[in-house]
Amino acid sequence: MDEKATLVIKNISNLITMKGPNRPRKKEEMSEIGLIKNGIISASKDKIIYVGSGDLPKDIEIAQDAKIINAQGKTVTPGLIDSHTHLVHGGSREYELFKKLEGKSYLDILNSGGGIHDTVESTKKASFEELLKKAEKSLNRMLSYGVTTVEAKSGYGLDDFDTELKQLEVIRELNRIHPIDLVPTFLGAHAVPKKYQDNVDKFVDILITEMIPYVAEKNLAKFCDVFCEKGVFSVDQSRKILSAAKERGLFLKIHADEIEPLGGAELAAELGCVSADHLVGASDEGLKKMAQNNVIATLLPTTTFFLQSEKYANARKMIELGIPIALSTDYNPGSSPTENLQLVMTFGALKLHMNPREIITSVTINAACALKLEDKIGSLEVGKKADMAIFDVPNIEYLIYHFGVNHTQTVIKNGEVYDMISVS
Numbered sequence: 001m002d003e004k005a006t007l008v009i010k011n012i013s014n015l016i017t018m019k020g021p022n023r024p025r026k027k028e029e030m031s032e033i034g035l036i037k038n039g040i041i042s043a044s045k046d047k048i049i050y051v052g053s054g055d056l057p058k059d060i061e062i063a064q065d066a067k068i069i070n071a072q073g074k075t076v077t078p079g080l081i082d083s084h085t086h087l088v089h090g091g092s093r094e095y096e097l098f099k100k101l102e103g104k105s106y107l108d109i110l111n112s113g114g115g116i117h118d119t120v121e122s123t124k125k126a127s128f129e130e131l132l133k134k135a136e137k138s139l140n141r142m143l144s145y146g147v148t149t150v151e152a153k154s155g156y157g158l159d160d161f162d163t164e165l166k167q168l169e170v171i172r173e174l175n176r177i178h179p180i181d182l183v184p185t186f187l188g189a190h191a192v193p194k195k196y197q198d199n200v201d202k203f204v205d206i207l208i209t210e211m212i213p214y215v216a217e218k219n220l221a222k223f224c225d226v227f228c229e230k231g232v233f234s235v236d237q238s239r240k241i242l243s244a245a246k247e248r249g250l251f252l253k254i255h256a257d258e259i260e261p262l263g264g265a266e267l268a269a270e271l272g273c274v275s276a277d278h279l280v281g282a283s284d285e286g287l288k289k290m291a292q293n294n295v296i297a298t299l300l301p302t303t304t305f306f307l308q309s310e311k312y313a314n315a316r317k318m319i320e321l322g323i324p325i326a327l328s329t330d331y332n333p334g335s336s337p338t339e340n341l342q343l344v345m346t347f348g349a350l351k352l353h354m355n356p357r358e359i360i361t362s363v364t365i366n367a368a369c370a371l372k373l374e375d376k377i378g379s380l381e382v383g384k385k386a387d388m389a390i391f392d393v394p395n396i397e398y399l400i401y402h403f404g405v406n407h408t409q410t411v412i413k414n415g416e417v418y419d420m421i422s423v424s
């Protein structure tokens, strides 16, 4: 073999490879995680060159300056993937939490001019540098949780296109300077701007004729997303926006049926969205159509928790129907102010009743598929990116069970080693 090993992780008590087809895993496949006991994995620079058990084959030469890590008693997984975040934003909305505790709903606050509109103001006022520094701090936290790829949306400029573009340019700069790989999503249709409250269709036209063509032409986003929700964008308006984006070559995502069962799941199936996200209120009909059209369900249980709802997305029904599940933080200042994807995994168990293997699948290969990156990441197989997390836990069950703390010992990103302090 001509590539020298620059990294070897050996004596891995639990090596979770996620070996399998490079497509969204569904039903029982979600419980097949490619576990190797006493595993060994090796990389040459940023690519995986060997995965197995025991020792490296004799024909693999180890470079003089290779990093050798002993993972006895540890669990190694593919780098975790957070496939739905509002990473780049100004300000914060801690005061909103206490309004909700007084009984105000998320939509009450939004429709009375607060919520997303407050973050729009803060993001508009924030400089490029301030947004970059704030997002960089969150990315460092995400890396510390074992996350190696993150989707990041615009959506706090709305009709102020310069602010939408500022967000997308911050994401592009973060991609250049930070180890984590970011995937940009245009979410100009995140809320109806105040000045278009009485003429929503006018704003829809501006999105379709001006913003989306520009974002697509400048290659500033891979996905287009829309907040399809009662009092935000209707199914028809969402259809127009996403259809225009599809015509311009963007892949599609949709915030669907987060609070009210509007028909976002049905629309996701109709348009061939890569993923439909939230789905707390999704209809049985909509879920069936998603299954028939291979739409991934990206579930965001910490959002449901933070909105103090007792009704969680019906993950068990979705898995039964054959819908692939991804899990994500939905990190944002209003409804899920946490970067902790490990905590989301615990919610996957306690609130979505998923088993530990389904949960690992949902933050690795299925999340990679939700970003159309399954050929590069999401499993530990020869030729894929050397993106891995070493958790200081005896097995994946412990990673999910001992919650609210950070179990990461080391993160490997593109073959580079980032040691974290971890107390299991």
Ligand SMILES: O=C(O)CC1=NCN=C1
Binding pocket: 086, 115, 116, 119, 227, 255, 258, 332, 333, 334, 335
């Ligand atoms: O409130 C926010 O800033 C983010 C969000 N968009 C749709 N649901 C939550």
Ligand SMILES: [Zn+2]
Binding pocket: 084, 085, 086, 255, 330, 332
């Ligand atoms: Zn969201």
